[in-house]
Amino acid sequence: MTRSYQVLISTSLRSGKRVDGHGEEVSGSLLLGTIDTRARCYRLIKQVEVPQSSHRRGRNSVRGIARFGDGFAVCNTTQLFLYDRNLERITGTYSEKRFGDIHSLAVREEVVYVTATASDSIIGLDRDLTRVFEWWAGSEPELARYMNEHPRQATMWDHDFRMKGGYWNRFHINHAFFDGNGDMIVNLPNIEVGPGVTKFWNVTRREFHLAGSAELNPIDGRIHDGIILDGYHYLGRTEDGSFIKLCKESGRLVQSVDCRVPLGETTGNPIAIRHGWLRGATHLDDEVFLVGQSRLTLFLVDMQRGIRSEPLEMVGMPTSVNHPGLAIYCIEKLPDPDLP
Numbered sequence: 001m002t003r004s005y006q007v008l009i010s011t012s013l014r015s016g017k018r019v020d021g022h023g024e025e026v027s028g029s030l031l032l033g034t035i036d037t038r039a040r041c042y043r044l045i046k047q048v049e050v051p052q053s054s055h056r057r058g059r060n061s062v063r064g065i066a067r068f069g070d071g072f073a074v075c076n077t078t079q080l081f082l083y084d085r086n087l088e089r090i091t092g093t094y095s096e097k098r099f100g101d102i103h104s105l106a107v108r109e110e111v112v113y114v115t116a117t118a119s120d121s122i123i124g125l126d127r128d129l130t131r132v133f134e135w136w137a138g139s140e141p142e143l144a145r146y147m148n149e150h151p152r153q154a155t156m157w158d159h160d161f162r163m164k165g166g167y168w169n170r171f172h173i174n175h176a177f178f179d180g181n182g183d184m185i186v187n188l189p190n191i192e193v194g195p196g197v198t199k200f201w202n203v204t205r206r207e208f209h210l211a212g213s214a215e216l217n218p219i220d221g222r223i224h225d226g227i228i229l230d231g232y233h234y235l236g237r238t239e240d241g242s243f244i245k246l247c248k249e250s251g252r253l254v255q256s257v258d259c260r261v262p263l264g265e266t267t268g269n270p271i272a273i274r275h276g277w278l279r280g281a282t283h284l285d286d287e288v289f290l291v292g293q294s295r296l297t298l299f300l301v302d303m304q305r306g307i308r309s310e311p312l313e314m315v316g317m318p319t320s321v322n323h324p325g326l327a328i329y330c331i332e333k334l335p336d337p338d339l340p
Contacts, residue, residue: 005035005284006334007042008072011296012061014269014325028061028329030074032087033316035290035298040309042298044316048087053078055095055162064105065332066112069127073112075102078162080114080125094129100161103174104225104330106184113176113184118161120171122186122203135203137171137188142208143201146170146191176203177226179248185209187235189222198251199223216251222271225281227289234281234289234303241275243291245303255306261293265324272324280328292328296321 009031030048035041052060055078064075071091072083078099082092100118107113111132114123124133137143147170172190179185183204191199196216200209210216210233221239228234232254233246241260246253261276271277272294280292287304296317300309314321 003036003038005037005290006032006045007035007282007290008032008065008332008334009280009292010062010065010074010329010331012063012327012329013323014272014327025059025061025077028076030062030065030087035284035300035312037284037288037300039313040300041313041315044314044318046087047318048083050074050076050081051079051090052076053162055079055160056100056164061329063102063329064114065330066105066107067332067334068105068107068112069110073105073107075105075114077102080105080112080129082129092129094125095162096123096131097158097160097162098123100163101169104176106176106178108178108182115173115176115186116161117173118169119159120169120173122173122176122184135184137173137186137201140201140206143171143188172222174224175226177228179228180231183209185226185228187223187226189224193218200226210246210248210251213250213252215247217253224279227281227283229283234283236278236281236291238278239271241278241293243278243281243289243299243301243303243308255303257301257303257306257308259291259293259299259301259308261295261297261311263294263324272327277327280331282331282333284333290331290333292331294324294327296326296328298328 011028012025013027015026032046033042033044050062053076059077066073071085074081079095081090098116098119098121103115103117111124120137122135126132171188173186176186188199198210202209224236231248242256245255276294289301291299291301298312
């Protein structure tokens with residue numbers, strides 16, 4: 001495996017003092033750095049402060065990140081920003097009513113897809129920030145039946161999800177990703193499904209993804225990230241702190257690696273107290289992944305061998321990374337042919 005990789009990370013600091021959805025995520029940053037797999041460390045190159053949400057004051061976390069065009073697409077909770085290649089200048093900004101709780105970004109064929117979690121939507125934008133794609137979970141008959149008891153206001157696109165309010169998402173869609181055929185897959189962590197069905201919806205084919213297999217067991221609780229490589233799914237199973245590998249055809253669990261980081265302190269979420277908040281993953285090489293956890297913990301996870309490294313040393317960080325509410329949101333590996 002290559003010794004070094006350049007990696008972009010987004011972070012969030014949860015205060016544990018949530019009131020009406022405000023005050024929970026009090027800060028966050030973009031961290032550009034280098035992973036040294038031999039020295040087992042992450043060396044910070046640059047820290048970038050992203051504007052806080054202009055629609056939901058106090059929401060300062062940085063969410064989705066992706067290489068896009070000649071630079072980067074970066075989100076806070078309600079806005080998409082385009083940055084230049086040096087992460088020094090914002091070249092474009094986009095927001096709309098559905099952007100109340102953005103989680104992550106995916107890029108395919110010069111379109112950036114935004115997971116508009118609060119409105120159960122996926123929005124696609126081209127390089128001019130013109131909307132070229134939109135999808136809403138409630139428009140799918142098989143998913144709409146799960147929304148029967150959901151507040152009507154939260155199913156209407158004309159509600160401004162960016163503003164303060166009591167409306168909540170039904171499915172908590174936090175990632176859109178693509179398989180080898182170019183099909184868009186979204187995860188639906190808030191639904192409860194029975195045997196033979198998963199929490200994944202194939203937007204392209206308009207059907208449940210990984211459904212009907214006798215080998216398939218439901219995934220309980222929350223899931224984050226989605227990477228499909230060579231016929232396998234790689235996912236962060238937040239509910240039990242494990243990074244897992246599923247067979248794409250059958251849904252069979254092939255590998256599970258324990259990535260728990262018990263905090264023992266309250267951050268406003270009992271799951272995080274027990275084993276941290278597993279979120280953020282990117283593929284490095286072979287079957288090695290960089291996986292994120294609470295307190296800015298990074299693991300090198302070898303899914304072929306079913307093992308992980310000890311937490312990487314964080315070198316050059318300007319502040320303490322030991323706060324129990326501090327966690328990684330998204331991770332993106334960047335190409336850098338000049339690295340050794």
